[in-house]
Amino acid sequence: MSEITIQNLTKTFGSLVAVDEFSLTIEDGEFITLVGPSGCGKTTTLRCVAGLESVTSGSIYFGDHDVTDYPVQQRGIALLFQDIALYPHMTVEENMAYPLKLEGMSEEQRRERVRESAELLHIEDQLEKHPNELSGGQQQRVALGRSIVREPTMFLFDEPMSDLDAKLKHELRPLFAEVTETVGCPTMYVTHDQEEAMTMSDRIAVMNDGELEQVGTPDEVYNEPETSFVGEFIGRPNMEFFDAGIDRHNGTMDLSIGDASYRLETSEALAQYAGGDVRIGIRPQDITVSEDPADGVTAEHVFDETLGDQTHSLFETPLGRITVVTPPSFRGGEGQYGLQFDTDAMKAFDPKSGLRVE
Numbered sequence: 001m002s003e004i005t006i007q008n009l010t011k012t013f014g015s016l017v018a019v020d021e022f023s024l025t026i027e028d029g030e031f032i033t034l035v036g037p038s039g040c041g042k043t044t045t046l047r048c049v050a051g052l053e054s055v056t057s058g059s060i061y062f063g064d065h066d067v068t069d070y071p072v073q074q075r076g077i078a079l080l081f082q083d084i085a086l087y088p089h090m091t092v093e094e095n096m097a098y099p100l101k102l103e104g105m106s107e108e109q110r111r112e113r114v115r116e117s118a119e120l121l122h123i124e125d126q127l128e129k130h131p132n133e134l135s136g137g138q139q140q141r142v143a144l145g146r147s148i149v150r151e152p153t154m155f156l157f158d159e160p161m162s163d164l165d166a167k168l169k170h171e172l173r174p175l176f177a178e179v180t181e182t183v184g185c186p187t188m189y190v191t192h193d194q195e196e197a198m199t200m201s202d203r204i205a206v207m208n209d210g211e212l213e214q215v216g217t218p219d220e221v222y223n224e225p226e227t228s229f230v231g232e233f234i235g236r237p238n239m240e241f242f243d244a245g246i247d248r249h250n251g252t253m254d255l256s257i258g259d260a261s262y263r264l265e266t267s268e269a270l271a272q273y274a275g276g277d278v279r280i281g282i283r284p285q286d287i288t289v290s291e292d293p294a295d296g297v298t299a300e301h302v303f304d305e306t307l308g309d310q311t312h313s314l315f316e317t318p319l320g321r322i323t324v325v326t327p328p329s330f331r332g333g334e335g336q337y338g339l340q341f342d343t344d345a346m347k348a349f350d351p352k353s354g355l356r357v358e
Contacts, residue, residue, distance in 0.1 A: 002063030003027050004049070004154055004186045009058035011044050018044040020210040022058070026154075026186040031177065032215075033189040033197040036207035036233070042190045043158055045207070049188060050156050051075050062153055077154045078147035082162050084139055086131040086146075092118075093127040096145045103150075110149075117145040120179060137168045141175070148183055155180055155187040161196065169193075173200055194234055198222070206230050228354040231281045231347060237312055237323045239281045243351065248274040255280070255346075258319045260297050262343050269357050270348055278357060279349040285325040286345035289313065293336035297322070301332030315339060 009022040019041040026032050034042040047053040049060055051072035060068045067075055086095050096117060097110040105113070118124040121141045131139055140160065147155065157176075161169050177200050180187045191197055197204050198218045206213045206221060206229075214226045225231035231239040245256040253270055255262040257280060264270070270278070290296060299315035299322065306328070313326045315337065322339060348357040 002153070002186075003030075004188070005059075005061040006045075006049065007059045007061070009045065009048060009060065010056045011041075011048055011053060012056045017210050019048065022207075022210075022212055024205055024212065024215065026188060028186060029181070029184045031180055031187040031189065031200060031202045032205055033191060033201040033203075034205050034207055035191060035194055035197045036213075038192065040207040041210040042207050046156055046158055046188055046190050049154075050077055050079055075154070076150075076152055077156055078150060078152035080143055080147050080155075080157045080160045082159045084143035084160070086139060086142060088131055090130070091127065092123065092129055092131070092134070092142050095131070095142055096127075096149055099146060099150050113149045114145070117149045120148070120182060121145050121175070136164055137171060140164065140168075140172060144176070144179060148179060152183070152185055154185050155183070155189075157187070157189040159191050159193075162191070162193070169196070176200060194236070198234075204234075206233060208233075224356075225281070225347065226356050228279055228281060228349040228356075231349070235283060237284045237325065239283055239347075240287070240322055241349075242280045242282075242319055244278050244280045246270070246273050246276065246278050255343075257341070258297055258317070260341070262341065262346075264343055264346070267358065273348075273357065277351055279351045279354075281347040281349060282341050282345055283325075284312070284323045286342040287322070287324045288340040288342070289315075289324055289326055289330070289332075290338035290340055293338050295338035296340040297338065299337045299339045301334070301337060304330065304332055 004026040006022060006024045009019055011019040022045055036042050048055050051070055055068055059066055093114055096114045100110045100113060118127055123138060123141050126138060161172055201218060203215055203217055204221050205215045208229050214221055214230045221230055221234050242257045247254045248271060251266060253264045253266050255264055297317050297319060299317045302314040302316050305312040310328055311326045311330045313324045313330060313332055315322050350357055
């Protein structure tokens with residue numbers, strides 16, 4: 001096995017730039033997920049790596065081999081898409097063995113390879129069945145098995161679980177992680193579901209408008225977003241953002257958000273914004289509800305979404321509607337509250353570029 005290196009990948013369709021100067025290295029055995037909104041270029045990037053789309057400029061290396069112009073069949077990859085496309089007239093065993101049959105592998109070798117993969121996927125008792133006799137989760141396992149029997153150099157997954165219900169997704173996530181770890185080749189997984197990305201990935205690559213915004217572990221992209229886009233896109237509920245005035249005062253920075261004032265430690269980067277504005281982001285988990293409306297930002301309760309282990313509470317404020325993660329027992333009533341922001345959890349961003357101010 002070997003690493004996958006993508007260097008300055010650009011893909012255009014006429015005047016449309018779908019992927020712009022994308023660079024990323026996926027280490028041997030690493031599971032990387034591409035996430036981002038619809039149209040951000042994540043699937044186009046995967047298709048270029050697969051060889052399903054030609055590259056406008058840039059290079060793709062599998063180990064030391066430049067495969068930029070290789071056709072898909074010469075890249076030794078395993079592809080799995082949203083449409084699993086099993087052959088209905090074939091048994092599970094025949095479906096899984098079909099790629100090996102096309103390669104000219106003997107029947108005995110095919111049976112052995114399929115048996116090993118079926119045991120890994122816990123479908124060894126389903127081999128004689130046809131796809132229409134299987135559940136959605138079992139069909140997905142068969143499609144995954146058809147990919148791994150080829151002992152690929154790389155896994156490429158394009159939203160393979162998007163058609164499954166929440167229960168099946170929950171069951172299959174650890175299986176995908178286990179199988180890819182066992183096979184040990186690099187994995188690129190594309191999804192719009194950030195829960196999949198956060199629970200399955202070694203690292204997450206966040207894309208926006210064809211560009212790579214940030215690459216990091218799930219903890220890094222959640223706790224230390226490098227741009228306001230990443231802060232807003234990663235995490236549910238979304239990070240809340242506010243325009244804030246900032247002034248220097250006796251070695252500290254005074255921050256004003258609406259009628260509320262906060263004092264921050266001075267940093268060189270933040271001091272450059274003194275006398276102007278910054279964009280402040282804070283997670284709803286880092287906002288506290290006070291019974292005293294003068295304690296922080298004045299707020300009126302609107303709605304509580306109870307989720308068992310926590311509640312998402314919506315408040316109307318002079319700054320707009322704000323979501324707060326409150327305790328499971330919280331139920332807002334009439335009257336006004338105060339919303340307190342944890343200054344240690346605040347993230348500052350440039351209001352124009354969206355880049356993090358360290």
